[in-house]
Amino acid sequence: MIMVVTGIPLNGPLQGDRLRLQGIVVGAERVEETLVRVVGALRPKRQPWSRSLAQVFIGQSPYLTWHRHQWTAGNIDQVPDILCAFQLRMAPVALSLPASYRILDLTDSMGLYRHSLAAAPETWRKRLWLRGIEKDEVQWGNQFDEVWVSSSRDQRWLAERGLKTLVIENTVLQRTLLEPGDPRHLLFVGNLEYLPNRVGLQQFLNTVWPQLERAGYRLTVLGKGSETLHVPGVHSYGYVPDLLAHYQNAGVVISPVPMGAGSQNKILEAMGWGRPIVAHRAAMAGLSVPQQDMVIPVTEPHEWLSALRMLENPEEYRERAKKGLEAVSLLGDPVATRLKVLCNSKANGR
Numbered sequence: 516m517i518m519v520v521t522g523i524p525l526n527g528p529l530q531g532d533r534l535r536l537q538g539i540v541v542g543a544e545r546v547e548e549t550l551v552r553v554v555g556a557l558r559p560k561r562q563p564w565s566r567s568l569a570q571v572f573i574g575q576s577p578y579l580t581w582h583r584h585q586w587t588a589g590n591i592d593q594v595p596d597i598l599c600a601f602q603l604r605m606a607p608v609a610l611s612l613p614a615s616y617r618i619l620d621l622t623d624s625m626g627l628y629r630h631s632l633a634a635a636p637e638t639w640r641k642r643l644w645l646r647g648i649e650k651d652e653v654q655w656g657n658q659f660d661e662v663w664v665s666s667s668r669d670q671r672w673l674a675e676r677g678l679k680t681l682v683i684e685n686t687v688l689q690r691t692l693l694e695p696g697d698p699r700h701l702l703f704v705g706n707l708e709y710l711p712n713r714v715g716l717q718q719f720l721n722t723v724w725p726q727l728e729r730a731g732y733r734l735t736v737l738g739k740g741s742e743t744l745h746v747p748g749v750h751s752y753g754y755v756p757d758l759l760a761h762y763q764n765a766g767v768v769i770s771p772v773p774m775g776a777g778s779q780n781k782i783l784e785a786m787g788w789g790r791p792i793v794a795h796r797a798a799m800a801g802l803s804v805p806q807q808d809m810v811i812p813v814t815e816p817h818e819w820l821s822a823l824r825m826l827e828n829p830e831e832y833r834e835r836a837k838k839g840l841e842a843v844s845l846l847g848d849p850v851a852t853r854l855k856v857l858c859n860s861k862a863n864g865r
Contacts, residue, residue, distance in 0.1 A: 517543040517854070518595035518614070519553045520605050522584055528756065529688060531706065534780060534846075535622050535665070536601050538686050542850025543599070546858055552595070576647040578625070584608050597857060603648075606655040616857065619659040620683070623801075624669040626652055626676070631774040631797075637714055638774075653678045663853075666801035683853060684803065685780055686844045687787030692836065696766030696790070698826045700733045703769050704758065704781045707740030715772030715795070720746055722816040723771065730820060735765055762788045767826055770794035782810065786839035791832055793822045809839035 519540055527533055540553055582604040591613060599618040600609030606619055626649035632638040656662045656678045663683040664670050670680045705712035716736070724734065728748035735750050742753030755761065768785035773795040782802065785792050786809065796812040811822045826832045 516552065516593055516595045517547050517597045517599065518591075518612075519543065519599045519601060520609050520612070521553065521601035522582070522604050523601065525553060528754070531709070531780060532602070532622065534688070535620070535685060538846045539599060539601065539620060539850050541847030542852075543597075543854060545847060545851040546854040576645065576651045577643075578645050578648055579603060579651045586611065596861060597854065600659070603652060603655060606659070610655075610658055615861075616661070617659045618661045618663060619656055620663040621652065621656065621669070621673075621680070622663075622665055624652060624664060624672050627669055627672040628774075630672075632710070638710060641710055649676060652676075656680070667803075668801045681853070683849045684844060685783055686846045686848060687783050688846055690787050690840055690843065690845060692789035692840050693763055695829070695832055695836070696762075696764060698766040698823070698832060699731055700735070700765045701727075701767050701769050701823075702761060702765035702785075702790070703734065703736045703738075703771075704761075704784065705738045705770075705772070706754075707738055711772050711774045712738070713740070715770075715774065715798075719769070719771035720744075720749070723819045724749070726816075726820060727823070732823070734769075735761055737761060758784075759788075762790060765790070766832075767823065768792045770798045773797035782806070783843050786843045789836040789840050791826050791835040791839065793819065793826075803842065805842040806839070809835050809842055811835075 521536055523532055523536055525533070525536065525540065529537055584604060586608055594613045594615065597616045597618060598609055598612060598614035599620060600606055601620050602622055603625065609617055609619065625645055629642055629645040629648055632642050652673065653676050662678060662680045664673065664680045665683065665685045667682055670682050673680050703716060705716070707713045707716065724746065733748055736744060737752050737755045737758065739754045741751040744751040768781070768790045770779055770782050770792060771794070772779065774797065779798055779801065782792055782794060782798065786806065791811070793811045793813060796814045799807050799810050799812055802810070811825060813819050813822050
């Protein structure tokens with residue numbers, strides 16, 4: 516039996532962390548079929564704010580102190596062969612439960628995420644909140660049999676700090692090669708409550724968009740919080756449950772988000788729909804090499820226009836769309852592949 520312990524409920528939009536969680540569950544079900552148990556939304560065991568903030572001064576993470584959870588699901592009637600804790604906040608609970616083999620899915624290293632925020636003055640509160648998280652990741656992670664991350668960038672970062680991890684890539688819900696769209700109609704998809712998305716998009720609108728708008732480009736922005744944007748040439752719709760029509764209408768996806776960790780789901784999703792991508796070079800760091808090869812990288816504001824004009828060549832457009840689609844995996848595939856290896860090893864007595 517495989518058990519997944521999570522503080523994030525499965526029900527809700529399949530985006531970000533929830534998409535990652537769904538991939539773990541789907542992959543586990545392919546291995547054990549009906550023998551998968553998901554224990555979700557465990558009750559947070561909140562600590563007083565004063566105690567959480569006090570951790571800042573003694574080198575521990577206020578984040579993990581605040582987000583400790585307690586087990587409320589009763590006794591376990593069957594010890595799981597594999598117990599997967601979804602993300603760092605579930606580590607203490609998972610280690611308190613019986614299991615033959617324990618996996619911690621960090622998804623992304625929050626230590627790397629904190630480090631990537633260092634150059635942005637808008638992010639000092641988040642950096643303070645995550646102070647000490649690097650130590651927490653290594654100490655808790657080393658108590659598990661196996662730790663998963665979504666990219667080789669996170670893997671290298673954690674290895675340098677003493678934690679060995681395995682890369683289980685982020686995936687897409689579907690792979691469909693849409694017909695080419697208008698290369699002058701751009702699309703950005705991202706939750707603007709997520710700090711890197713908000714800062715990255717705002718910097719793009721301030722420094723890049725005026726030139727593109729004068730050159731005849733249009734931009735559609737989708738995602739929670741985007742409904743508050745009021746910028747000439749930009750159409751924002753807030754959260755949209757069905758993205759297909761917007762991907763069909765737009766021709767090119769952009770990701771001007773230079774900070775964060777892991778691999779950006781907005782880039783992988785665009786590849787899954789067969790849409791070419793222009794992205795800030797730093798946004799590509801968490802992608803695999805085949806995925807990086809299909810993205811047009813930019814660093815400086817003046818580089819965007821020439822990069823986008825490359826995709827007005829129909830052959831260039833179709834080549835990047837086709838190979839980008841081939842570079843992404845479907846939901847659950849990497850997890851199922853890894854779990855089958857573990858189950859076969861157990862069956863063979865290794």
